[in-house]
C-alpha cells in the first residue's frame with residue numbers, strides 16, 4: 140500500500156496548510172470532481188468532502204442548506220463513490236470524507252472503508268462516532284484499509300482527553316475554534332488565544348488544524364500562527380453560491396486567501 | 398434478561414452516546430452526576446414535595462367500569478391527564494429543573510412537537526426563575542397555536558425552527574445546536590426517553606413514579622401489585638417507560654406499547670417505528686429509526702403531534718427486539734374512535750396520543766378475570782381543534 144497521502148503531506152509541509160470543506164453534490168450533483176480539480180490547481184493542500192445528511196447536528200445554516208440541496212440533487216454515498224472512481228488519475232491532494240454516522244452505517248461500515256480506499260480516499264471525519272465504539276469495533280476495519288480517522292477537540296475538551304485523542308490519531312487533530320456549530324462568526328478573543336496556546340504547548344505528536352469560523356485571509360493567517368493550518372467550510376460554500384461558473388468561483392475564492 | 402441500561406449506556410444493542418465532541422463535556426457532566434444528584438435525600442425531598450403539591454400526585458388509578466364492561470375485562474386508567482399542565486410530561490421536567498439548578502445552570506432549552514413538553518418546561522422554568530428557550534418546528538407552531546401562547550405567557554421564548562422538515566426532529570436538532578453553542582451555562586431538558594445516554598435512563602427514572610404508584614394503588618384496590626397488562630402509547634416512549642418501569646422484571650405482566658400507524662403501516666404515512674424502522678442513529682442514540690435506504694431520516698406521520706417522532710427510545714427498541722413488550726400499531730381512525738368512546742363511556746376526553754393506547758384494548762383480548770392498567774398519558778383539551786376538524790370531515794364524507 141502506498142504511504143498515506145495525509146502522512147506525507149504533514150511530513151512535507153509544516154505550516155499554512157489550507158484545508159477546504161465542501162458538500163458533495165453541491166451546488167450541482169456532478170460538481171464534486173470539478174471542485175476537487177480546481178481546488179488542487181488553486182493551491183489547497185487537502186480537502187474534506189461532506190457526505191450530505193438530513194440531520195446535520197453539528198452544522199450551522201450554510202452547511203445545513205448545502206446538505207439539503209445536495210440531497211435534493213440526488214447525492215448519496217453510493218453516488219459519491221461512483222463519482223470518485225478514477226479521481227486519483229486527476230487529483231493528488233489528500234481527500235477526507237466527512238459525515239454523520241447513520242448514512243455510513245446503512246451503507247455498511249466495512250464496505251464504506253473498502254470502497255473509499257479503492258477510489259483513493261485517505262481518511263474520515265465522523266463526528267458522532269464515539270471513542271469507545273471506535274476502539275472496539277471500527278478501528279481494526281479502518282486500519283485494514285489504511286484509513287485515518289480524524290478526531291475533534293474543542294475549548295471544553297480536557298487535557299487528559301486531548302492526550303487520549305492524540306494517542307488514537309494518526310494524521311491530524313481537528314481543533315474546533317470555539318464552542319459552536321459550523322459557520323458561526325468567531326470573534327477572536329483572549330480566551331480563544333489562550334486555548335490555542337494551551338493546546339500548542341501540550342507538545343502533541345499529531346499536527347493541528349483549526350476549523351469553524353475561519354472565513355477569510357485574516358482569520359486563516361491568524362489560525363496558522365497557532366496551528367499547522369486551518370479549515371474553511373461555510374465561507375467556501377458561500378463562495379460557491381456566487382453567480383459565476385463553479386470553476387471560476389473556486390478560483391476567485393482561493394485567490395483571496397493565498 | 399436485563400431491560401435496564403448497562404454501564405456503557407446501552408439497552409442490548411441500542412443506546413449509547415453518538416454525539417460530536419462539542420457536546421461531550423455537557424453530556425459527560427450529566428452522566429457523571431445524574432445518579433448521585435437524584436439519590437441525594439434533599440433532592441428527593443424537594444422532588445417529592447413538588448410532585449405532591451405542585452404536580453398533584455399521586456394521580457388516581459381509576460377503575461373504569463363502563464369501559465371495562467365494553468371490553469369484558471377489568472380496566473384501570475392511570476390518570477396522568479390530571480397532572481398539572483395536562484400530561485405526564487411534567488414528571489420529567491420537574492425532576493430535570495431541580496437537577497439543572499444543582500448543576501448550576503442558568504439557561505434552559507427544550508424541544509417540543511405538540512407543545513406539551515414545551516409547556517411543561519416553560520412551567521417549571523417559571524417556577525425556578527430560569528430563562529427558558531423552546532425550539533418548535535415552524536409547522537408545529539402554526540398547528541399548535543394555543544400551546545405557543547401558553548409558553549409565551551409563562552415567560553418562555555419560543556423559537557420557530559425553519560430547518561429541515563420544520564417539525565419535531567428538526568426542533569430537536571436545533572435544541573442540540575443551541576447546546577453546542579452554549580456549553581457551560583445551559584441545560585437541555587429533553588422531552589422523552591431519547592437522546593444520548595444518560596437521557597433515556599434519566600427521563601425513565603423521573604417517569605417511573607407512574608409505575609411505582611400503580612403498584613401501591615393496585616395493592617389497595619386488588620390485593621395484588623401486579624396487573625396482567627400494562628398498556629401505553631409510544632412516541633419517543635417516556636410515558637410508556639414510566640408505566641413499564643417497575644414491571645420490567647415481572648414476567649407475568651404483559652407490556653403493550655402502542656405506536657401510531659397513521660393512515661396505515663404500509664401507506665407511507667405512518668409513525669410505527671418498530672415496524673418501519675431499521676437500526677440507526679438519531680439525536681445521539683442508536684435505536685430503531687425510520688429512514689431511507691441511504692440512511693436519510695424520514696418524516697413520520699400521525700394525526701397525533703406527540704407520536705410522530707421518526708425514532709423510538711433505545712429501551713423500547715430493545716423491548717421490541719427482545720419480545721419483552723408487544724408492539725401494536727393503531728391508525729388515526731381507530732384512535733379517534735377510541736377517543737370518542739372514552740369521552741362518552743367515562744366522561745373523560747383523552748389526548749389523541751393516549752387514545753392510541755385505548756384503541757389497543759380491542760387487540761389484546763384480556764379476559765374477564767384479568768386486570769389491565771392503561772396509562773392515560775394526557776387530556777384532550779390541547780387537541781380540540783384537531784378533534785373537531787377530524788369529526789367534521791368524517792361527517793361530511795358520509
Ligand SMILES: Cc1ncc(COP(=O)(O)O)c(C=O)c1O
Nearest residue numbers: 632633634635636703750774775
Ligand atoms: C399526552 C401525551 N402522551 C404521549 C406523548 C408521547 O410522548 P412519550 O412517548 O414520550 O410519552 C405525548 C407527547 O407530546 C403527549 O403529549
